[in-house]
Structure formats: C-alpha cells, structure tokens
Amino acid sequence: MGAICGLGxxxxxxxxxxVEGRCAIRPITIFDVQGYRSQIAGEVSALPPLPAxxxxxxxxxxxxxxxxxxxxxxxxxxxxxxxxxxxxxxxxIAQTGIIFGAGSGGMRSIEIYRRAAARLxxxxxAARPLHAPHPALLVPYALNTAADFIARWFGLGAPRRTVxxxxxxxxxALGLAFRAVRAGRARAILAGGxxxxxxxxxAGFNAMRAVDPEPCRPFDRNRRGLSLGEGAAFLVVESLExxxxxxxxxxxxxxxxxxxxxxxxxTAPDTTxxxxxxxxxxxxxxxxxxxxxxDHVNAHGTATPYNDVAESRGLLLxxxxxxxxxxxxxxxxxxxHCLGAAxxxxxxxxVRSLQTGWIPPTIRxxxxxxxxxxxxxxxQARRTKxxxxxxxxxxxGGNNAVLVFRRWEE
Amino acid sequence: MDAAITGWSVLSPxxxxxxxxxxxxxxxxxxxxxIANFDTSALDSHCAAQLRAPLEYKxxxxxxxxxxxDGLSRLMVYAACEAFNHAAVAARGIPPERRAVVxxxxxxxxxxxxxxxxxxxxxxxxxxxxxxxxxTIPNSAGGLIAIELECRGPNFTVxxxxxxxxxALALAADLLESNDADIVLVVAGEALTPVxxxxxxxxxxxxxxxxxxxxxxxxxxxxxxxFVIGEGAAAVVLERADTVEADDRPIFGRxxxxxxxxxxxxxxxxxxxxxxxLRAIEAMSAECGQDPASAAFINSAANATQTLDACEAQxxxxxxxxxxxxxxxxxxxxxxxxxxxxxxxxxxxILAAFAGLQxxxxxxxxxxxxxxxxxxxxxxxxxxxxxxxxxxxxxxxLAAAAGGHQMxxxxxxxxxxxxxx
Numbered sequence: 001m002g003a004i005c006g007l008g009x010x011x012x013x014x015x016x017x018x019v020e021g022r023c024a025i026r027p028i029t030i031f032d033v034q035g036y037r038s039q040i041a042g043e044v045s046a047l048p049p050l051p052a053x054x055x056x057x058x059x060x061x062x063x064x065x066x067x068x069x070x071x072x073x074x075x076x077x078x079x080x081x082x083x084x085x086x087x088x089x090x091x092x093i094a095q096t097g098i099i100f101g102a103g104s105g106g107m108r109s110i111e112i113y114r115r116a117a118a119r120l121x122x123x124x125x126a127a128r129p130l131h132a133p134h135p136a137l138l139v140p141y142a143l144n145t146a147a148d149f150i151a152r153w154f155g156l157g158a159p160r161r162t163v164x165x166x167x168x169x170x171x172x173a174l175g176l177a178f179r180a181v182r183a184g185r186a187r188a189i190l191a192g193g194x195x196x197x198x199x200x201x202x203a204g205f206n207a208m209r210a211v212d213p214e215p216c217r218p219f220d221r222n223r224r225g226l227s228l229g230e231g232a233a234f235l236v237v238e239s240l241e242x243x244x245x246x247x248x249x250x251x252x253x254x255x256x257x258x259x260x261x262x263x264x265x266x267t268a269p270d271t272t273x274x275x276x277x278x279x280x281x282x283x284x285x286x287x288x289x290x291x292x293x294x295d296h297v298n299a300h301g302t303a304t305p306y307n308d309v310a311e312s313r314g315l316l317l318x319x320x321x322x323x324x325x326x327x328x329x330x331x332x333x334x335x336x337h338c339l340g341a342a343x344x345x346x347x348x349x350x351v352r353s354l355q356t357g358w359i360p361p362t363i364r365x366x367x368x369x370x371x372x373x374x375x376x377x378x379x380q381a382r383r384t385k386x387x388x389x390x391x392x393x394x395x396x397g398g399n400n401a402v403l404v405f406r407r408w409e410e
Numbered sequence: 411m412d413a414a415i416t417g418w419s420v421l422s423p424x425x426x427x428x429x430x431x432x433x434x435x436x437x438x439x440x441x442x443x444x445i446a447n448f449d450t451s452a453l454d455s456h457c458a459a460q461l462r463a464p465l466e467y468k469x470x471x472x473x474x475x476x477x478x479x480d481g482l483s484r485l486m487v488y489a490a491c492e493a494f495n496h497a498a499v500a501a502r503g504i505p506p507e508r509r510a511v512v513x514x515x516x517x518x519x520x521x522x523x524x525x526x527x528x529x530x531x532x533x534x535x536x537x538x539x540x541x542x543x544x545x546t547i548p549n550s551a552g553g554l555i556a557i558e559l560e561c562r563g564p565n566f567t568v569x570x571x572x573x574x575x576x577x578a579l580a581l582a583a584d585l586l587e588s589n590d591a592d593i594v595l596v597v598a599g600e601a602l603t604p605v606x607x608x609x610x611x612x613x614x615x616x617x618x619x620x621x622x623x624x625x626x627x628x629x630x631x632x633x634x635x636x637f638v639i640g641e642g643a644a645a646v647v648l649e650r651a652d653t654v655e656a657d658d659r660p661i662f663g664r665x666x667x668x669x670x671x672x673x674x675x676x677x678x679x680x681x682x683x684x685x686x687x688l689r690a691i692e693a694m695s696a697e698c699g700q701d702p703a704s705a706a707f708i709n710s711a712a713n714a715t716q717t718l719d720a721c722e723a724q725x726x727x728x729x730x731x732x733x734x735x736x737x738x739x740x741x742x743x744x745x746x747x748x749x750x751x752x753x754x755x756x757x758x759x760i761l762a763a764f765a766g767l768q769x770x771x772x773x774x775x776x777x778x779x780x781x782x783x784x785x786x787x788x789x790x791x792x793x794x795x796x797x798x799x800x801x802x803x804x805x806x807x808l809a810a811a812a813g814g815h816q817m818x819x820x821x822x823x824x825x826x827x828x829x830x831x
Contacts, residue, residue, distance in 0.1 A: 037533035047799065066677065102548070111527070139677055142753075143548060143569040148813035150678045158670040158690075161577055164518075164548035164567045172566065176581070179588055200523065203530050204543035232515055257501075259590075261557040261565040263506065264545050278507075279789050355610040357537055396544060397553030399565055 001251060001348045002080025002255070004073050004230030004284075004336045006042030011080065014351050018331055018360040019381045025215040025227045025336050030069075031111075031199055038211035039198055042229030042336030047072050051079035051153070056180035068106030068140035069196030073147050073341075078150045078190060078233035086238035086248055087188070090153065097159040097186050101169030101193030103340025108198040125243070146194055149164020159186060164340070165396035168259075169193050170233065171343025174403055175257035177237040187242045192344035194232030202228060203254035208267070216303035216337075218330035218362050219312070219376045221246045221369035223303040229336020233344035235351070252351045255388070255404040256287025262398030269310040269394055276314025276400060278394065283402035284318070291319040294326060295386035296359055298350040300393045301330020301376075302337055307394060309351065312372040327359045327384060329377040334363060343393045347403055350389040354407040357385040412651035413583045414824075415663035417497025419489045420761050421599075422642040422749055423459045432765035436797055437584045439773035442627060442638050448604040453611040454618040457625040458602055459640035459750030461485075471558065478545065479554060480522040482601040486551040487558055488515060489602060490597045494559050497595055497647035506774045509561035510591035513552040514568045514578035514598035516753020522546045555597060563591045571811035572711070574598065575644075575756030576819060580668045582648045592649065599643030600753035610639060613678065617714065617810075627751075629712035629744035630719050630793050632781040637713040640750020644757040652658070654723040660824075663764050667698035667820030675814035680717045684724035687816045691729070698821050703733030706802035707741040707772040707794075708761040711810045713751045718810055720783035725808065727789050739792045741772035741800055748773070756809050763805050767823035770778050771797040 006024025007017035017024070024042045033039040047069065067075070078098075082088045087096060116133030123130055139145065144162035151160055156321055159180065163172050171191025178189035205211045205228060216227040235251075243250055260282060262275040269275070284291060315323040331349050338345055353359050358381050365378035392402040418428070423441030425431030426587065434441075450456040467476055467484050470491035476484065490511070494500070499509065522545035544550060549567040556565050564585055570577040573661045575598035582594035605801060610616050617625040617636035628634045628826040646663075655662055669690035673681040681687075708726055712719045730739040745759040766773040777793040785791065793800075807819040 015818060101747060105548075107523075112424065114527060114531065135609075135614075138613055141609065142571055142677075143518065144516075144571055144813065145677050146572075148815075151672055152674040152676070152814065155674060156672065159580075160570065160670075160672050160673050161581070162569045164569060165552075165565070166547050166549060176566075176584075179584065183584070183588060192472045199530065200527060200546065203535060203538040204526065204540075206646040207538040207540040207543055209540070218482070259564050260507065261511070261553070261562050263560050263562045266550060266553050266557070352514075395549070396547050397549040397565065399549060399553070 001084055001235050001351060002077040003233035003345055003348050004044060004077050005338060005345055006044055006229055007335055009048050014398050016348060018334060019358050021361045021363045021379060022162045023215055023334050023363060029129050030197060033202065036202060036206045038206060038213050040215065040227060040314055042227065044073065044230055048076040051075055063220060064181055066136045066139045067149065068109040070106055070194050071140055071146045073196055074194030075150055075153060075233040077194065078234050081190060081234035081236055082154055087236060091370055093155055093245065094157045095187055096156050097189045098147050098151050098156050099161045099173040099189055099191045099373050101172065101173035101343060102143035102162050102164045103166055103169055103195035104198050104201050105143040106145055107200050108196050109137045109140045111199050133303040144364050156190060165395050165397060165399040167339055167342055168393040168399045168401040169340040171393040171403060172259060174235060174344060174347055175259055178257050181237050181239050188236055188238035190234050191237050192234030193340045195230055195338055195340035197228065197230040203340040206334060210304055212303060215364060216333055217364040218301035219308050219369060219372045220365050221367040223235065223308065224302050225300040227336040229338040231338045231341045231345055233341055233348045235344065235347060250408045252354050253406040255406050256283045258283030258286055260400050260404040264398055267396050269306055269315060271306055271310045273313025273317050276310055276394065277317035279400035280314060280318035280402050282402050287404040292322050293388050294319060296326055296353055297328040298346045298389060298391040299328050299330045301332055309371045312374055323374055327377045327382055328374045329360050330362045331360050337350040339393040346391045350391045350405055353386055354389050354405060357383050359384055411587050413586055413648045413665040414651040414654045414661040415646045416649050416654055416659060416661060417493045417647040418645065418761055419492030419496060420644045420758055421461060421485055423461050424749060426463050426465060435765045435773050436769045436771050437764040437777060440796060442750060446672060453608065455611045455616040455625055456619055457638050459638060460602060461642055463517050470679060471525060480519055480545050482519055482521065482599060483554050484549045485601055485643040486597050486599045487554050489556045489643040490559060490595055493645035493647050494595060496699050499647060504592050506560040506562040508563055508564040508592040510585050510594040511552050511555050511561045511565045512568060512578045512582045512594055514574035514597050514754040516569055516571050516574050517600055517602055518548045519546055519550060520603045520606050521601060524603065529729055557648050561595060570815055571753050571813055572751065573809045573811040573815045574754045575819050576809040576817040579665060583668065586648060586650050588731060594648045595645060596648060597645040598757035600630050600641050600752040600754050602639060602641040607639060627714045628778060629714045629746045629747050629775055630781065630784040631777050632779040634714035634719060636715050637751035640752040640755060644761055646757065662824060664822040664824055665819060667694040667695035667700060668823060669818040671816050673814035677813045679814055680715055680812055682717050682721050682809055684728060685719050687725055687818060691818045694818060694820060698820055700804065701733060702729045702806055703735055705740055705804050706767055706800040706805045707743055707805050709759055709805050709807040710744050711808045712744040713746045722808060723784035723791060726791055727786050730789055736789050741792045741794050741798050743773045745773055745776040747775045760807055763807065764823045767803060769801055772800045788822045
C-alpha cells in the first residue's frame with residue numbers, strides 16, 4: 001500500500017497521524033480562496049518530487065510541466081505501493097495492470113492555463129508584454145492521464161482502466177481490481193485513486209453550501225458540511241497464488257465488493273438509508289459473511305447533514321442492532337474529503353486497522369445526533385483487534401460502493 | 411462467455427437513425443466539414459465531423475430534466491433511451507437492480523465545466539452557480555441515465571482516451587460474466603466544444619489546414635496529416651448471449667473476444683510497436699476460438715496520424731501473413747475517415763462495421779496514395795477506397811489510444827441490425 005495526503009507522504013507517518021487524531025485541515029495556499037465560505041482543506045503541504053527508479057523512470061525529453069498535481073500525488077503513492085508489494089523492480093510488474101479512480105483529474109493544470117490565457121488577453125488589450133501559457137498544461141485534462149503516467153513510469157501492463165464515479169472512484173477501482181483478480185482475468189493490479197485540489201471543486205462545493213467553514217465534524221449534531229482534501233492511495237490487489245509465488249506476505253484478504261446506484265437524485269442521497277443498506281448487503285453476500293461478522297466500518301462520514309444520517313441508517317438497516325456494537329470512524333475529520341482518492345485512502349486505513357488492531361478516531365465529535373446513533377470512536381483511537389472491516393463510500397450520481405477486508409491469517 | 415447486443419442506437423454526423431447511419435456508412439460518405447457554430451479563425455484547424463441535425467430530446471427526456479443537462483448528457487441520455495427501447499428492456503420486466511450502465515467518454519462534461527469556470531473567472535466565488543456544478547462531474551451522464559431509465563445496478567464512467575468505448579465494453583462484459591447485472595447499457599459519447607477544439611489545436615493534436623487546403627482525414631495514405639475531431643454518441647444493450655438464445659430473442663451482434671495491451675508511450679503519442687497487440691490478438695483468438703483469417707474485414711483504428719497508421723498497417727500485414735492470406739488480404743475499414751476521431755468513437759465504429767456487414771460491404775475509406783509505412787512489397791494491403799463486397803459475419807475491431815493503450819475485439823453481426831424499431 002502507498003498513500004499521500006495532508007497528513008504526510010509516507011504511510012507510517014499518515015497512520016500515526018490518524019491514530020493520534022491529528023488534523024491536516026488548514027488554510028488553502030495553492031490558490032486564492034478569498035470570498036469562499038470555506039477556505040480550508042486537507043492540502044498536501046509540499047508536492048513530492050517525481051519518483052525515482054521504476055522500470056522506466058524519467059524519459060529523455062520528458063516535460064514535467066505535463067504532470068498535474070493529481071499526476072504527481074498519484075505517482076508518489078503508486079511508487080510507494082509498488083515498493084511495498086516488492087513489485088517495483090520485479091519482472092512481474094509487466095504483468096501488473098492498473099485501475100485508477102479519478103475525480104477531478106488534472107483540473108488544476110487546466111485552471112492555471114485558463115487563468116493565464118485570460119491574463120494574456122488582458123495584456124494583449126493593454127499592449128503589455130505577453131506571456132503565453134504553456135499548452136502542455138492542457139494535456140492532463142483527460143482523466144486517464146494519471147493512469148497513463150503511472151503505467152509508463154513503472155512499466156505496468158494490462159489491464160489499464162480509469163473509472164470515475166467521483167467520491168466512489170477509487171472504491172470502485174479497488175472493487176473492479178478485486179473482481180478481475182478473483183475471476184482470474186488478472187494476476188495483480190495496482191488499484192486506487194488520486195485527486196488534487198482545484199478551484200472547480202472548492203468553488204462547486206462552496207456554491208452548493210456543502211462545506212463547513214471550520215474543519216468538519218462527522219456525525220456530530222452540529223456538523224455543517226464537509227472539508228475538502230487531496231491525496232492519493234493505491235493498493236496492490238494480487239492473487240494469493242501470485243503473492244506466494246513471489247514470497248510476499250499479504251497485508252489483508254480482500255473479501256468482497258458491493259456496488260449499486262440509487263437512481264434517485266444526482267446529488268442528494270436517499271436519506272432512508274435503504275439504498276446504502278442495499279449496497280452493503282451486496283458486499284456482505286459477495287464476501288459470504290453475515291452482518292454479525294463485521295467488526296469495524298471505516299465510514300464515508302463526510303459531515304454533511306444528509307450523508308451522515310443516510311449512512312448511519314444504512315448501517316442499522318443492513319447490520320441490525322450489531323451496527324451499534326462496532327466502531328464506525330470517519331478519517332475525513334482529519335484529512336478532509338479527498339474525493340477520487342477518498343475510497344482508497346480509507347481502504348488503506350481499514351487495512352492498517354486490521355493489521356494493527358487500532359481504529360482511528362472521529363475527531364471533533366462532541367454532541368451526539370439522535371439521527372446518527374452509532375459508536376463513532378469519538379476523539380480517541382481505540383484498540384479492538386478487528387477481524388473484518390468494511391469501507392463504504394457514496395457519490396454524486398447516486399453511486400454507492402462497499403469493500404470488505406479480512407485480517408490476514410495464514 | 412459471449413455478450414449479445416440486443417439493442418442499439420447511434421447519434422452520428424452520418425445519421426441519427428439506424429437506417430440513415432447505415433446508408434451513409436455503406437456509401438462511404440464523410441461528415442467532415444468546416445465548423446460553423448464557433449469561431450476557429452485564430453487556430454490552425456477549422457474542420458470537424460459535427461452533429462448538425464437537431465434532435466427531438468423531448469421525445470425521451472422531460473423538459474424539466476433537460477434544463478439541467480448539458481449537451482453531452484442530452485446526447486448520452488437520448489442514445490441510452492433509444493437503445494433501451496430497441497432492446498425492449500422495460501417490456502421484459504428486468505428488475506432495476508439488475509440494470510447496469512457503463513458510460514464512456516474521454517473529454518466528459520467540458521461544456522458544463524467551462525460554463526461554471528467562466529462564471530467563476532468573471533464574477534468570483536459569488537458568481538459560481540450551484541446549479542451548474544453537478545453537471546461538471548464526470549459521471550453525471552451515467553447518473554442521469556440511471557434516473558431516466560431506472561437503472562439501479564452498477565454504474566461506471568470509463569475514460570481511456572480513444573479506447574474509452576472499447577474499455578467500457580470490456581467492463582460491461584465483465585459485469586455480465588460476474589453476474590452483477592442482467593443487462594448492461596453501454597453508452598459512449600463525446601460533445602465537441604470550443605474549449606476542447608481550442609485545446610487540441612493548441613497542443614497540435616489536430617490535422618491542420620495547410621497552404622489553403624482544408625483538413626482531411628486520409629488514413630494509411632501518403633497524404634495523411636493527422637486527425638480531424640468528431641463527436642456523437644452510440645449505445646448498445648449487452649446481455650449474456652446464452653440467456654438471449656435460451657429466450658429465443660433477436661441478437662444483433664455478438665462480442666466474443668477481447669484483447670488488450672499497453673505500451674509505454676507519452677500521453678500524447680500513439681503506440682508504435684505492432685508486436686504487443688499481435689500477441690494479445692493471438693491469445694484472444696486461442697481463447698475465443700476465432701481465426702483472424704476468417705474475419706470479413708478489419709475495422710482499423712487508423713486516424714491518419716503517422717505513427718498509429720504505420721503501427722496498424724504492420725499489425726494488419728502480420729495478421730494476413732500469419733493466416734496465409736498474402737494473396738487475398740483482408741479488406742481494411744477506417745471509419746474514422748468519415749466520423750472523425752473522438753475518444754468514445756469506438757462504439758460508433760463498431761456499429762458502422764455492423765452496418766457494413768449487413769449490406770455485405772466493407773465500409774470504404776478515402777485512400778488515395780500509397781505510403782511506404784503502410785504498404786509493403788511482400789503484401790499489398792486491401793484498403794477499400796470504394797464499397798467492397800465482403801462475405802462473412804465476423805470482424806476484428808482494433809482500437810488504440812494516445813498514451814499506449816490498445817485493444818482488439820472480435821465481433822459478429824448476427825442478423826439485420828437495421829429495420830427493427
């Protein structure tokens with residue numbers, strides 16, 4: 001596994017930050033946010049350099065300007081995951097595919113281009129010296145650019161897919177990778193997602209008044225919306241046979257995947273929780289486990305008034321009273337909502353919970369909400385030694401996805 | 411497992427009904443023309459294959475819903491509704507939970523993004539309109555299709571540049587194989603907007619007007635100068651072929667084999683090495699039991715760029731050599747010459763190939779002068795500059811994307827694809 005987010009660019013650092021309940025949500029610095037209701041996000045403070053090594057590395061004549069913020073974050077997390085899986089220098093990398101979950105893609109590069117083009121027009125009108133924007137900034141527009149860069153950088157083979165279902169993008173990327181490996185269509189797949197902050201999403205969520213001016217407080221009665229974030233995370237999903245052949249110890253067992261569509265509203269969730277419960281039931285069936293087998297849920301927990309209610313009701317409907325007995329946490333309180341990368345960052349955290357026994361806290365949880373009646377691990381990490389963990393995400397477009405992981409036991 | 415196409419629709423500059431589209435494909439008409447709806451005078455390129463006929467969106471989409479859809483969503487939803495009706499999905503009572511949607515688009519919702527971003531640039535945060543924002547998300551068309559047609563199963567939006575549609579078909583076939591859905595509606599589309607045209611022109615991806623000559627697409631020809639952009643949408647309903655056969659329902663086409671490979675090229679460059687796809691095609695042939703030599707023709711991905719056309723020509727040459735067809739090489743179609751290049755155009759090309767097979771012809775391409783990279787002394791390839799009669803029901807469909815992704819599909823035309831409404 002590999003990850004980068006506002007808490008750091010190394011998985012151990014990120015994990016200790018999560019367990020300690022450190023908040024990475026702070027003022028946005030990468031563009032002007034004056035006038036916005038919310039001016040904070042889980043921003044990555046320093047973009048990582050291009051990763052060294054890999055099968056191909058930097059090509060002669062490579063133009064780094066073509067790499068967007070999302071590309072750089074994704075390359076970094078992908079390198080870490082491949083290194084962790086001992087695939088980076090292995091010959092098997094050529095038979096390893098990639099499924100990338102995209103959110104806004106290279107939108108930040110396009111925005112830089114558009115603003116520069118607007119300035120150019122103004123300078124031309126005022127007969128000032130002209131500085132034309134570099135057209136290479138337009139290259140990352142296509143959402144698959146990060147997958148292409150990663151595949152090229154490290155010499156990955158087929159399949160190569162980019163799926164976008166926004167907030168469930170990387171959840172679905174992981175689920176599709178799981179299905180492909182389980183069906184024998186692929187031996188190993190690097191799956192996950194990346195999403196860099198951009199004005200479009202900051203402006204959009206602000207315009208919809210879906211953001212909290214203060215760092216978000218998932219499941220709390222006084223929650224006022226989400227905090228945005230950015231980052232990338234990847235997991236190598238590999239058949240047990242392949243991992244054993246390479247003498248690599250699995251980190252966890254990928255047990256199941258459920259995905260469905262609400263077909264209800266393009267942005268609003270079904271607040272009865274029935275649709276969330278349906279997706280969860282599909283995942284449990286796919287994993288061949290019962291509701292009582294679930295020990296932990298790493299929740300979507302965006303801190304919007306509707307999402308947290310729908311999610312809590314969905315858990316109650318699908319798991320029954322057992323839902324009240326298990327720890328449900330939202331790491332978005334610490335790293336923000338990383339959109340296309342949210343699902344894979346949360347999957348990484350869930351797998352770490354299975355490995356270490358620690359459940360990260362939901363920080364800033366102060367006032368219980370009667371409509372969110374579960375155990376949200378308030379403010380302090382908890383050691384519970386879970387055996388089975390779920391992650392779930394819900395997206396615009398009515399797209400829901402749930403993943404099921406089990407602690408690795410030989 | 412074979413996937414059956416049980417309904418289809420196309421909204422192409424070559425036709426917005428199945429009949430008109432088939433007629434124009436078989437006649438070898440090109441839809442490439444000067445752009446009339448926005449100014450290109452500051453650019454080096456001025457042509458595109460654009461949809462010009464107005465569509466009666468209200469036939470399928472309520473007016474209140476239309477107001478919240480951008481051009482791409484309207485195209486996608488309309489195409490989805492047509493294919494859905496063609497396959498009589500609603501009449502068969504397929505539960506909503508068993509209806510999946512896979513949308514393919516390379517450029518997604520640029521119109522909405524531009525609209526939203528312009529308001530932000532001009533008026534600042536206060537001017538950003540919350541109504542426009544949901545339409546900017548890449549999967550908004552998929553979500554809207556789900557709402558209009560009550561598809562509550564899996565729903566994905568796939569982007570893989572010029573192989574987006576083929577990747578969507580592969581994902582749809584996987585969903586059927588894993589029993590995640592009874593039907594999968596695959597919708598592939600692209601709406602050309604000024605900002606996309608401007609961007610592609612500035613990164614020099616498009617064929618340019620030269621010395622007073624307007625842009626043309628001449629795949630495999632010596633005179634080729636790059637691609638002209640296109641737009642449109644197409645949709646198919648995919649189901650498990652064994653289920654459709656058991657129900658004795660009509661099958662229009664059949665997807666039997668999928669091959670895929672990747673090359674390490676930069677994001678703006680096309681794959682150059684023919685070997686990876688040849689190896690993948692060999693593996694696919696072995697798996698699905700189809701000999702490439704039995705194809706009625708090859709539906710090439712040639713887009714009049716130097717690298718891709720040369721790579722495709724090498725692939726086609728090798729297929730002919732290995733299957734002992736030196737003397738009678740397989741005819742080659744290059745439908746992009748008529749519809750332009752666009753990321754999700756693969757599905758329209760597949761439907762064009764079906765139309766050709768139903769008429770017993772290989773869709774012609776405007777081939778004029780031989781090029782050393784696309785012609786070989788030991789084997790003259792069969793580029794059909796006029797409609798050529800072909801026998802058989804199967805074809806090999808090739809796809810390639812800038813960035814190095816390539817696919818090949820084996821498809822069969824099963825019965826008249828035109829005429830049932």
